[in-house]
Amino acid sequence: MSIDFDKIEKALSNGAGDAVKRAALAELADSSEPRAKKILETLTHDKSTAIKLLASSYLKKNFSDASAPGDNSHAPAAHAAKQSGAAASSISSAQASNGASGTAAGGDILQKVFDADFIKFVVAPLGLIAFLGLFSPAVPAFFFFSAYLLLIITVSLFYDKQIAIPSILAICLLAMLFYAMGLIVNFRPTFMLMAIFTIIGSYISIVATELREKNINSRSVVEELKSQVMQLKKLIDKRKDFDETQRDMDAVTKMKNDLNVKSRRLGETLIQIHELISNQKTDEIVDRVNKLFTRQIGAKSVSVWVSNSKFHSIYPLGCSEKHIDPQRYMNMNIPLEEETIITKVTREGGFYTGEELKKIAEYEPFSAEFNIKSEFAVSMDAGNKIVGVINCEDVSDTFELNDETKKLIKLIADVAAWSLKNAGDLELSKRDLQNIKQLSDKEREEKKKIRSIFDKFVSPKVIEEIMNNPAGLSLGGKRRAITMFFADIRGFTSMSETLAGNPEVVLDIVNRFHSSMTDIILANGGTIDKYMGDALMALFGAPMSAKIEDDAYNTIVAAIAIKNECGKIREQLIKEGKTAVNVGIGINTGEVVVGMVGSTKMMNYTAIGDAVNTAARIEANAGAGQLLISRATFELVKDRVNVKTLDPIMVKGKREAVEIFEVIDLKQ
Structure with missing residues (x-):
């Protein structure tokens, strides 16, 4: 392959980096052209020690009469080149020695032929082919073809050409002999086929032998180059040790100065800290x-x-x-x-x-x-x-x-x-006293406002929690998941008509039901939203909530207690000779907006949303003494209550039927 010297010289003349120089050296590694010698001599003056070493080594190897140029100002480089020259000489000697040992090895070819590996990988397979020939034509002819070819390739790859080529010829002759003797009758090794086998095997053997020799030579060069590099590294390390010692001395001086500054600074700081403490x-x-x-x-x-x-x-x-x-x-x-x-x-x-x-x-x-x-x-x-x-x-x-x-x-x-x-x-500083007064006045006003809103509608425990944490009450509306409770007195309309002349009696009956329901709801952590004539709406989970599952369960516990208590009121009314009435209850759980609704002069705490409307519709379908819940509520308490599944109902504002369940009692 021809070398483009003009391209190499142009690449090196433009301030090339080490990578370009190494690529140029790789192209000139085996060249003995005069222009190659000139380029190599130039590279022996390079700043990089590795480039100098390689250039000097190639000069010694390719131009035996050349010496690496240099002057006294580049003593380390000249010394390196000299050592590289010695390395090249050593390599040449090693190659000559290898050649001599190769000649000696040629005299021992017969010994190698009859060693254990040769018998195992060449002689034994030949014997196996001869043995299988006894069974031809039962054994396919293609098997013998493949066996001979594989054997020839194996010998070509793993033995030097001095042994491989004679062995290939011997294998081909034996194949023809086996056929001639009638040992193998269905595979005919023609002269042309054996010639092709011989050419293929010889070519592979020559290439493999050359690659092995190059590999051995490359290893020798690399080892020698490593040795030279290690010597140079030792020289560089000595220089580094000197530089590091100098740097350490400078660092010690700097540390000493820094310590003096810090010492003065610390002394001043300690004095001021002492004054601060006093x-x-x-x-x-x-x-x-x-x-x-x-x-x-x-x-x-x-x-x-x-x-x-x-x-x-x-x-x-x-x-x-x-x-x-x-x-x-x-x-x-x-x-x-x-x-x-x-x-x-x-x-x-x-x-x-x-x-x-x-x-x-x-x-x-x-x-x-x-x-x-x-x-x-x-x-x-x-x-x-x-x-x-x-x-x-x-x-x-x-x-x-x-x-x-x-x-x-x-x-x-x-x-x-x-x-x-x-x-x-x-x-106490004046500012502190002022802040205390402002905060205390504001806090008292805020607590008064909250208590006025909630003390009649939620339990004392909930009011106390709100007082301790007013920020937990989101005025103006907040989206959250709660459980809504609706109850209505069944038969109230007919009772009102019957007692039209005694409205006081009607009001007394309504108040009995509302009082009982209110006490039970507050006792179970609920909040009274509003009274609507004979109906009542309550919230569980607002304004304070621990867990949505517990809110739903507490609602049902309260509802069962209300159902039982209202049953007692019904019996009492019968004994008094008054109209017997009872309540129907509906419960639903869902996401709504809860907060203050109204104006700055009049506000109420309530819940708004589709889930509220659904709870009201379910309550409207409940009979006297019946407690109905939605699917959403049931999923939260199904492991804690016994229910009866009812047919879905169609309610106003819903396209699909609403699943409902009647609560029987609590699970033990």
Whole structure:
């Protein structure tokens, strides 16, 4: 294959990289052309030691009278080239030695022919072919053809040509002999076929032998090159050791200077911390904290926040001199239930970097109302109590947040926490007193409003939970899954007509039923939604709910108790000689909107939605003393109640029939 020297010289002249140079060397590896020699001599001056070594090695190998050029200014390269030359000479000697041993091996061909492997892989298969020939023509002729060809290919691949070619000729002669002797009668090895076998086998043998020899030579070159590279590596390592020692000395000097600076800084910090501990006034403590952070830590804008667990809020006690927005921050008073950076750190404690807070905000967005910037925030811990938070909104160019800085920040925060706690035991700031008054007035007004709405409609236990957690009551409407209860007095219309002259008696009967039902509903955690003449609507799961399955079950428990109690009222009415009436009950579970409905002057807590209408329609189909539930309710309580399946009913507003079940009793 001809070499394009012009292309190689052009590629190398354009500031080529090591990959291009290695590709050029690979093309010139076996060339003895004068232009190849010139290119190789140029590459012996390359900056890369590996390129120099390869170029010198190829010069020695391909141009025995050439020596790798070099000058005293490139002593390491010249030395490497010299060693590469020695490597090439060693390789040549190894090749000569291999040739000599190959000649010697040729004299021992007969010994190799009769060794164990030759007998196993050549002689034995020939014997097997001869034996199977006794059974020809029962054995197909194609078998003998394939067997001879496979045997010839095997010998060609695994033995050198000095043994393989004579063996191939011997196999072909034996095949013809077996046929001539009548040992194999159905396969005729013609002279042409045997010649083809011989040519194929010889070609494979020659190629395989050359590949093996090249592989051996390549290994020798690689091993020698490895040896040269290892020697160069040792020289480079010595240089590296010297450079590393110098760098270590520089690092020690730098560390010494840094320690001196840190020592002075720590001394100043300890003095200010001591002054911080000795302070008993809140304003002075906050001022000391701000100075520590701005002068010793490298912060530019800092705010110190204190929490009030009694009134569930947190507000800033003070800001640094160069704060980014002191007026807006100092006017903040954040409820602890709000999602902000400050309340997050107050609730959970610890140290948070700006990046960590940004990641938290991705899945727990902070309130837009309190737009607080933070480079880092740390809780002020006084033992097991979090007193407040120190937030840094901006830092200087020299600020560096490492583990040492974090520990120092946490130390200052905790010392400030104890100082503020001790100062707080002695005095309450004017701002604190003002906030307490505002919060307490607002809280009393809010609780009064909530109690006025619910004390007649929900159980005392539910009212207490709402008082303790007003945020759990979503005013204005919230979508949730609850269970609706509807009950209506059956026979009320005819009773009203019969007692038209005694409306007081009618009202007394209605109040008896409503009073009994109301007491039972409240006792089971329900909420009275409204009274509608002789009908009653109640909610289970609003405004407070633990679990939708329990809400549905509690509704049915209350309904069974109401059915039994109303049965007793019916018997009492009969004894009194009054009209006997009873109630029909319908229950459904589904997603509705619950909340305050009305105007600013008059509001009621109620539920609105299709599930409410469905509950009312089911109740309209219930007979006197009958308790009906929907499929949705049944699925939630089916393991806890005994029911009777009824035929589906068509109700107003529904295209498909509604499945209903009559509750018999509770399962034991």
